[in-house]
Amino acid sequence: MQPTRPDRIDESLIALRRILRATEMYERDLAGAAGLTPAQLRVLQIVDDRESATPKALATQMGVSQATVTTLVDKLVTRGLVERQPSQVDRRQTNVVITASGHARMEVAPDALQQRYVRAFEALADWEQAQLVSSLERVAAMLDAEEIDASPVLTTGEIRPGGGRPA
Numbered sequence: 001m002q003p004t005r006p007d008r009i010d011e012s013l014i015a016l017r018r019i020l021r022a023t024e025m026y027e028r029d030l031a032g033a034a035g036l037t038p039a040q041l042r043v044l045q046i047v048d049d050r051e052s053a054t055p056k057a058l059a060t061q062m063g064v065s066q067a068t069v070t071t072l073v074d075k076l077v078t079r080g081l082v083e084r085q086p087s088q089v090d091r092r093q094t095n096v097v098i099t100a101s102g103h104a105r106m107e108v109a110p111d112a113l114q115q116r117y118v119r120a121f122e123a124l125a126d127w128e129q130a131q132l133v134s135s136l137e138r139v140a141a142m143l144d145a146e147e148i149d150a151s152p153v154l155t156t157g158e159i160r161p162g163g164g165r166p167a
Contacts, residue, residue, distance in 0.1 A: 016139070026113040034109035035079075039064075041109055043072050044102050047082060052095040054087070081105055 030036055036044070039062070046061055047053050053061075059069040073096055076082040081102035087093035098106075121129060140146055 023113060026110065029110050030112075034105050036105065036109060038112065038114075039068075039072055040076060040081075041106070041112060043069070043076060043096075044081060044098060044106050045112070047096050047098045048103070048106065052085070052097045054093055054095060058096065076102070 027038060030038060030041060034041065042062060043058060046058055050057075055066055055069045055073060058073070059066045062069070073082060073084070077084060079101075080099055083097050083099055084094045085097050087095050121132070124132065137146075
């Protein structure tokens with residue numbers, strides 16, 4: 001094993017810190033501009049893209065539990081950003097539909113951090129994408145974070161209810 005240059009250690013820690021700070025700053029910007037958390041914005045985006053979605057479909061796409069989605073949707077309903085409507089196809093199901101206020105809130109929200117990442121990631125060559133995924137997975141392993149439950153929403157805290165962070 002080759003010795004690691006101390007400046008590389010510092011460079012890697014600085015890069016990690018920049019990623020964490022970018023996530024924190026985005027959360028602050030989003031809260032200030034639109035009064036939303038990244039998870040709430042993601043619910044609005046999914047519902048808007050699909051025109052409506054069941055809580056189960058939201059949970060599946062976001063990689064979180066239905067209880068988490070219920071909490072997120074409850075908060076959005078209370079604020080008038082989405083509505084629950086009975087399904088026309090299956091009366092046992094409820095669809096979540098975005099309201100005009102929800103659309104307006106999305107318009108003032110800064111571009112989601114994960115969307116910026118997705119655009120840049122998709123512009124990479126296939127081998128670069130694979131290398132980056134491998135490197136990020138390695139970093140997660142180095143931090144003993146492989147088993148931590150995570151969804152594809154860039155946020156610094158828990159998305160789940162009771163996770164010490166507002167859903």
